[in-house]
Amino acid sequence: MSVSTAASAQTVCTPLPVLGGDVTVPLVTGGEVTYAALDYAASAPALQRVWDDVAAYAPYYGSVHRGAGYLSQLSTDLFENARETVAGFLDCRADDQVVFTRSTTDSLNLLARALPAGCRVFVFETEHHASLLPWQDAQVTYLDAPRTPAQAVATLERALAERDPHGPALVCVTGASNVTGELWPVRELAAAAHAHGARIVLDAAQLAPHHPVSVRDLDVDWVAFSGHKLYAPFGAGVLAGRADWLRAADPYLAGGGASRKVTRREDGGVDVEWHESAARHEAGSPNVIGAYAVASACKALTEAGFDSLVARERYLIGKVRDGLAEVPQVKVLSLFGDDAERVGVISFVVEGWNSSHFAAALSAEYGIGVRDGLFCAHPLVRTLLGSAPRAQGECGAPEAAPGEKSLNAIRVSFGAGTPDEHVERFVGAVRELVSAGAKWTYRTQDGRCVPAV
Numbered sequence: 001m002s003v004s005t006a007a008s009a010q011t012v013c014t015p016l017p018v019l020g021g022d023v024t025v026p027l028v029t030g031g032e033v034t035y036a037a038l039d040y041a042a043s044a045p046a047l048q049r050v051w052d053d054v055a056a057y058a059p060y061y062g063s064v065h066r067g068a069g070y071l072s073q074l075s076t077d078l079f080e081n082a083r084e085t086v087a088g089f090l091d092c093r094a095d096d097q098v099v100f101t102r103s104t105t106d107s108l109n110l111l112a113r114a115l116p117a118g119c120r121v122f123v124f125e126t127e128h129h130a131s132l133l134p135w136q137d138a139q140v141t142y143l144d145a146p147r148t149p150a151q152a153v154a155t156l157e158r159a160l161a162e163r164d165p166h167g168p169a170l171v172c173v174t175g176a177s178n179v180t181g182e183l184w185p186v187r188e189l190a191a192a193a194h195a196h197g198a199r200i201v202l203d204a205a206q207l208a209p210h211h212p213v214s215v216r217d218l219d220v221d222w223v224a225f226s227g228h229k230l231y232a233p234f235g236a237g238v239l240a241g242r243a244d245w246l247r248a249a250d251p252y253l254a255g256g257g258a259s260r261k262v263t264r265r266e267d268g269g270v271d272v273e274w275h276e277s278a279a280r281h282e283a284g285s286p287n288v289i290g291a292y293a294v295a296s297a298c299k300a301l302t303e304a305g306f307d308s309l310v311a312r313e314r315y316l317i318g319k320v321r322d323g324l325a326e327v328p329q330v331k332v333l334s335l336f337g338d339d340a341e342r343v344g345v346i347s348f349v350v351e352g353w354n355s356s357h358f359a360a361a362l363s364a365e366y367g368i369g370v371r372d373g374l375f376c377a378h379p380l381v382r383t384l385l386g387s388a389p390r391a392q393g394e395c396g397a398p399e400a401a402p403g404e405k406s407l408n409a410i411r412v413s414f415g416a417g418t419p420d421e422h423v424e425r426f427v428g429a430v431r432e433l434v435s436a437g438a439k440w441t442y443r444t445q446d447g448r449c450v451p452a453v
C-alpha cells in the first residue's frame with residue numbers, strides 16, 4: 001500500500017465508536033494497558049450507536065404481535081420495522097422474507113429443515129461449521145478446497161453437471177472466509193448454480209460487517225448472518241430470501257406465533273393452520289431487542305458509508321500484512337494467494353511456537369485478544385496446515401503443550417471500531433515475541449495455555 005493511499009484511507013473514515021474501547025486489563029509483567037480487541041471474527045464489540053438505541057428503547061419493551069397495550073403495539077411496530085430495515089440493508093427483492101433467528105448457525109439449520117424432499121446440497125470443505133454441518137439429513141456433496149476463485153467456480157460447475165438435473169439442489173457458500181478473510185466469487189458461483197437449476201445460500205457472517213451485501217446484485221436466493229458479528233449483541237441472526245421453500249416447510253419450531261389457527265378435532269386431536277409469513281418460523285416470543293439491535297447496526301454501517309469503511313479496513317489490513325511479512329518465522333494462511341481481496345481476518349502460524357502459547361502471550365503480556373485453534377472450520381485449517389483430514393481436535397482448543405508442534409493457528413481480526421494503535425501494538429508484539437521470546441512462563445490448564453503463577 002502506498003503512503004498516499006494509506007494517508008487517504010486514514011482521513012476517509014475514523015474508527016466507529018464501540019463499547020469497551022477504554023477498558024484496561026492487567027499484564028502479568030505488571031501494570032495495565034488498554035485492551036486491544038482483535039477477535040472481531042468471533043464477536044465484534046457493540047457499536048455505541050447500537051447500545052444507545054437499545055438503551056433508549058428498553059423502558060418501552062413489551063411483548064409483540066399479541067398485546068393490546070401501548071408498549072406492546074410500540075414493540076410490535078419496532079420489531080416489524082427492524083425487519084424492513086434489514087431487508088433494505090440486504091437489498092432484498094420485494095417478495096423475499098426476512099426471518100429473525102438466533103445466529104447464522106440457527107439460520108442455516110432453519111433452511112436445512114426447509115429443504116424439499118430429495119434436495120442435494122453442495123458445500124465446499126472450506127466452510128465454517130455453521131454452513132458445513134446443518135445438511136446432515138440431506139444428500140450432501142462436499143467439494144475440495146479450491147486454490148483460486150476461478151477454480152471454485154469450475155469445481156462447482158463440474159459437480160452440478162454430474163447431478164440429476166430434475167431434482168432440487170442447493171449450493172451453500174461463504175462470502176468471506178472466517179479463517180483467511182478472503183472474499184469468494186459469490187456472484188459467479190450464483191450464476192453457475194442457477195445455470196444448472198440449483199439455488200444458492202450465502203453465509204455472510206464475515207462479509208456483512210465489512211462489505212455491502214446485495215441479494216439482488218449477487219443474485220443469491222438466501223443470505224444468513226449474525227448480529228453479534230455485525231456490532232449488535234443480544235443473540236439475533238437473520239435468514240433472508242425466497243419465501244417458497246420456507247412457506248412449504250413445517251415450522252422450524254412449533255408453538256405460538258407460528259400458528260394462525262388451532263382447533264380441536266372430534267377425535268380429540270388438534271388441527272393447525274400455520275402462518276405463511278416469516279412468523280411461520282419465529283415461534284415463541286421473539287428476541288425484540290436483538291432484532292432492534294441488528295437493525296440499528298444496519299443503519300449505523302449504512303450511514304457511515306461502506307466505501308469509507310472498506311477503505312479504512314484495507315489500510316489496516318495492509319499494516320498487519322506488511323508487518324507480518326517482515327517476520328520470516330510467520331506464515332500467513334491463504335487459499336487464493338497474496339493478491340486476493342479480503343476482509344480484516346488473518347490467520348497465521350509462527351515457526352517454533354505452539355499457537356495457544358503465542359496467543360496466551362499476546363494477551364497476558366501485551367493486552368491483545370486474538371483467537372487460536374481451528375476456528376470452527378476444521379477441514380479448511382487442516383488443509384491449509386497440511387495435516388491429516390481426520391486428525392482429532394476441538395474447536396479453539398490446543399493440541400499440544402507450549403513448545404510442542406501444534407496443528408492450530410492464530411487469528412487476528414478487526415473492523416470498523418479498530419484504532420490504529422491496536423494493530424500497531426499487535427505487529428510490534430509479534431516481532432518482540434519471535435525475536436526475544438515470552439517474558440513469562442506458561443502452563444497448560446484445562447486444555448488451554450495460561451500464565452504460570
